[in-house]
Amino acid sequence: MYTGKAFAISLVTSFIVSVIICSVFLLVLPRSGGLPFSFGGGGKVEVPAVANMPVEEARLVLQNKGFLMMELEEKKDPNVPVGSIVSQDPLPGFKLDKGALVKVVVSAGGPEVIIPNLEGIPQGQARLQLESINLVVGTISREMHGSISKDAVISTDPPAGTRAPAGTVVNIKISSGESLVTVPSVFKASPGRARSKLERLGLKVSTRYTTNIEYEFGIVVGQDPRSGTKVRKGSTVKIIVNSEAR
Known part of the structure; x- marks a missing residue:
């Protein structure tokens, strides 16, 4: 009988101790933010690597995985472009619940x-x-x-x-190379129209006068370079205008 009582007392004591331990664990767990690491499953998601990414790109990558991003500080680092991620916490591969916070340090460049x-x-x-x-x-x-x-x-x-x-x-x-234009023909155009046509292409115009009774006066009877020639923008095209002898 004594042995049976001792066994019963031992069993009850073990049960009470187990209940106390479980209660303490359940009280401490919420305050500590949950388990210190994940054993997988349970809807947890693996944290992606965002080091060396520009801040906004990193934020988007984390958001697509269901995480929030918090910029902790800026840190001088000549090896990481300004505005890109130097480090992250947790590290890549760690598993967290969706909605969890990933903390990052952003590069402020070097000297x-x-x-x-x-x-x-x-x-x-x-x-x-x-x-x-x-x-x-x-x-x-x-x-x-x-x-x-x-x-x-x-x-x-x-x-x-x-x-x-x-x-x-x-x-x-x-x-990507010199900007070349093709010189258009301004033969028999008025000086004003010839100038306008050439300047629209980014060409400069100089004028020389001649007298040639074979053509009417007040028109262009020659040009240099001739039409079809490729020249740089800003080049000068000389037009020869037929005018009465002075």
Whole structure:
């Protein structure tokens, strides 16, 4: 009988201790923010990697996974472009409930540098020059240019001479070659109409006069360069106007 009572007392005691432990665990768990790590399942989602992404791109990536993003601070880092993510917490691969907060640190770049003057420098050389002072080459656009040779730099944004943190993104405008136009024919046009036609194409006009009784007066009887010639924008076309002898 004594043994049976001892067993019963032991069983009741174990049950009470188990209840107390479970109660304490349930009280502490909500305050601690849940389990310190996830064992998978339960609707949890894996945190994506956003390091080195621009802030808005990182925010969008996290939102698409159901997370919120909080910028903790800016930190100088010459190896990460200004405005991009230096680090994140939790790390990629960690599993969280949807709606959880992912904290990030944003790059403020490194020490200030001066944007160099790259006008006329070939694109590849310009890239090397920017990267050598920890600047990041951004968008490269192209446009025709009358004096800067093909594949050379026209301008940068920020412009040359600007002070900017290392890691700043510099956009480059590159020449796609000289802007050539075809000289139109202005033969027998009035001087005013000839000038208007040429200037609309970005050409300059100079006028010389001659007297030729074979043509009526007040019209263009010659031009140089002749029609069909390809010239740079800004080139001068000479028109010869027939006029009465003075």
